[in-house]
Amino acid sequence: MRAPLRLAVAASAFLVAGVLPALPARAADLALTPPMGWNSWNKFGCDVSEKLIREAADAIVASGMKDAGYQYVVIDDCWQVKRDAQGKIVPDPERFASGMKALADYIHGKGLKFGIYSDAGTGTCEKRPGSKDHEEQDAKTYAEWGVDYLKYDWCNAEGQDTRESYAKMSRALRASGRPIVFSICEWGSTKPWAWAQGVGHLWRTTGDIVDCWDCNKDWGGLGVLHIIDLQADLHPFGGPGHWNDPDMLEIGNGGLNPAESRSHFSFWALFAAPLIAGNDLQKMSKETADVLTNREVIAVDQDPLGMQGRKVRDHGSQQVWMKPLADGSRAVILFNRGTLAADGNVAWEDIGLAPGQKATVRDLWKKADGGSFTGSFKGKVGPHDVLMLRVTPEF
Numbered sequence: 001m002r003a004p005l006r007l008a009v010a011a012s013a014f015l016v017a018g019v020l021p022a023l024p025a026r027a028a029d030l031a032l033t034p035p036m037g038w039n040s041w042n043k044f045g046c047d048v049s050e051k052l053i054r055e056a057a058d059a060i061v062a063s064g065m066k067d068a069g070y071q072y073v074v075i076d077d078c079w080q081v082k083r084d085a086q087g088k089i090v091p092d093p094e095r096f097a098s099g100m101k102a103l104a105d106y107i108h109g110k111g112l113k114f115g116i117y118s119d120a121g122t123g124t125c126e127k128r129p130g131s132k133d134h135e136e137q138d139a140k141t142y143a144e145w146g147v148d149y150l151k152y153d154w155c156n157a158e159g160q161d162t163r164e165s166y167a168k169m170s171r172a173l174r175a176s177g178r179p180i181v182f183s184i185c186e187w188g189s190t191k192p193w194a195w196a197q198g199v200g201h202l203w204r205t206t207g208d209i210v211d212c213w214d215c216n217k218d219w220g221g222l223g224v225l226h227i228i229d230l231q232a233d234l235h236p237f238g239g240p241g242h243w244n245d246p247d248m249l250e251i252g253n254g255g256l257n258p259a260e261s262r263s264h265f266s267f268w269a270l271f272a273a274p275l276i277a278g279n280d281l282q283k284m285s286k287e288t289a290d291v292l293t294n295r296e297v298i299a300v301d302q303d304p305l306g307m308q309g310r311k312v313r314d315h316g317s318q319q320v321w322m323k324p325l326a327d328g329s330r331a332v333i334l335f336n337r338g339t340l341a342a343d344g345n346v347a348w349e350d351i352g353l354a355p356g357q358k359a360t361v362r363d364l365w366k367k368a369d370g371g372s373f374t375g376s377f378k379g380k381v382g383p384h385d386v387l388m389l390r391v392t393p394e395f
Contacts (some may be wrong), residue, residue, distance in 0.1 A: 030181050031201035032240045033302040035149065035274045036071025037115065038065075040163050042211070042278025046078035049095040050103050057107045059281035066111065068293040069302060070277065072149045072181070073107050074115030078127045089118075089138055090131060091117060115149030115181075116142060120165040121157030130156060131169065139172035139180075147180055152200075154186035159267055160191045163199075170199045183245065183274075187220070190228075193237035193244055202243040202274055206230050206341035209247035211255030213384060224250065224264045225337070231271050231308075238272050238308040245274050252288035259385035262365060263289050266333055266388045269301035270309035270323045296364040297388060300331040308331070312350045318342055318381075322351045329354030329392040331364075336381035345379040358394040363387065 028270050040048050040054055047193040057073050060066050079100075081092045091100050104114040118138060119130035119337045131138045131152075142150060152169055154162070166184050173180045184192055184200035192203035207220035215223040222230075227246045238244040249268065251261045268275060277292055284292075300323060309323030309331065317338035323331040334344030349355050362378050365388055370377070372394060379387045 030179055030241065031243065033304065033306065034243050034272055035072055035181055035183075035202065035276070035340045036070045036298075037074055037113070037149070038070065038277045038281060039074040039076055039115070039151070040278075041076035041251060042209075042248055042250060043280050044054075048075055048078055050098055051278060053103060054106055056281050057110050057112055059284070060112060061110050063281060063284060063289055064293050065277070065281070065289075067375070068295055069298055070275070070292075071111075072113045072115045072276070074117065074151060074276070076117045076151065077119075077124050077153070078128060079116070079126045080118075081133070081181055083129055083286055087134060087137055089134070096384075100145040100147075108146060113148035114146055115146075115151065115155065116147050117151045119153040119155055119157070120160065120162075120169065120186075121153075121155055123156040125153055125155035127156075132157070132160070132165070135169045135172040136175065138344065139169065139176040142173075142180065143176035143178035147178070149181040149183065151183040151185055154189070162186055162192075163195055166192075166196065167199050178236075185245075197237075197242040201241055202245040204245045204247060205234060206246055209250055211250040211253045211368060213256060213260045224260065224267075228263075228267050230355075231273075232311050235308040235310040240304075240306040243272060243274060246271060248274075248276040248278040249292075250276070250278060251291055252284055257384070258287060259290070259382050262388075263335065263386045265291050265297060265383060266293070266365075266386045267321075267335075269297045270321055270331055270333055270388075272301060272303070272306060272308045272323070273303055294365070294367075294389070296362075296367060298368075300364070300388075300390075302324070303331075309381055313346070320344070320346050322346075322352055325350070327392075329390050332386040332389040332391050334379060334381050334389070336385055337385060339383045340383050341380055343378055344387055345376060345378045346389075346391075347376045348391075353391070353393055360394060362390045362392070364390055 005125045043162045082090050107114045110244035121130045123130045129153040182200040184357035188205040188206050210221035212223040234244045246306050303325045312322045313320035321333040358374050
């Protein structure tokens with residue numbers, strides 16, 4: 001959600017360790033690989049309804065996204081309108097006339113999981129009721145509805161302590177008895193990668209993404225390129241059950257060309273980031289679907305080792321990024337930030353292989369083996385584009 005230009009956050013010495021109840025039995029296995037799904041915000045904003053969400057679930061199945069690993073269907077802001085006399089959160093009775101339990105049941109019937117949105121403050125970013133002072137009640141309500149995922153924002157939270165506010169909802173979710181993935185969304189303002197492991201399963205690392213390659217907005221929104229740069233030093237902090245989240249995907253929303261869309265998806269996979277689509281799934285082009293369902297790239301994101309990739313060589317407009325994989329191979333991105341096609345080159349010593357090592361190279365976008373190479377690999381990379389490779393040592 002949109003972050004205010006100035007973030008008023010309080011620091012404290014609040015200790016998370018030792019204050020969280022034991023996880024429900026199944027919750028210990030949550031988010032062992034980065035969550036994959038779809039969220040309503042990037043394309044639809046406040047224009048949400050049960051019809052839209054049901055249609056999104058249908059499209060995830062029909063498009064092949066479910067078979068490719070997408071499972072969470074998440075309603076973002078604007079589903080809620082008030083609290084009743086007992087303080088229980090009330091969904092919009094016109095837009096969600098069947099109720100959230102019925103919607104969750106529909107999504108579960110598709111073999112998918114149901115996600116919802118709230119805020120740690122008194123109100124959401126769109127001025128709907130937040131969860132402050134209602135954490136236990138809301139967590140219990142979500143569990144009763146069959147919620148599997150909670151995105152928890154940070155608007156209208158002036159004077160609150162970030163760590164304490166998120167730990168409070170984390171405790172409530174654990175006490176609800178239902179395993180619910182907890183997505184922390186405070187825009188990286190208090191460096192959650194340093195404190196949120198054990199509180200949430202993923203945490204936003206930046207301000208909101210916007211549908212452009214190289215731009216930024218005065219309210220804090222960032223283009224894809226800016227967000228890529230902000231992830232470069234965060235690789236020590238992600239792993240199974242605790243992921244850095246550079247925000248949702250903008251692929252298919254019109255602001256990125258095909259090369260930029262490939263780069264966007266490639267980097268999110270290399271970062272072991274949640275893959276949360278944000279486009280209109282019913283009107284998705286074949287080109288967009290092909291990007292979002294590239295299983296070889298998704299396999300890099302979902303690799304069980306769970307390591308986040310990092311930059312290993314920087315030649316200005318030409319960069320090399322690498323992610324170690326569980327089978328001993330490396331995912332490699334040759335990245336061209338420039339506006340003209342250029343040669344990209346990776347030396348084996350940059351990715352942890354011996355200079356004389358033989359290795360097989362596979363192009364993950366062409367889905368084709370490139371052959372066996374000794375010491376290095378070179379390839380032409382278009383502007384704003386990538387070569388994404390799987391480099392497998394030969395023994």
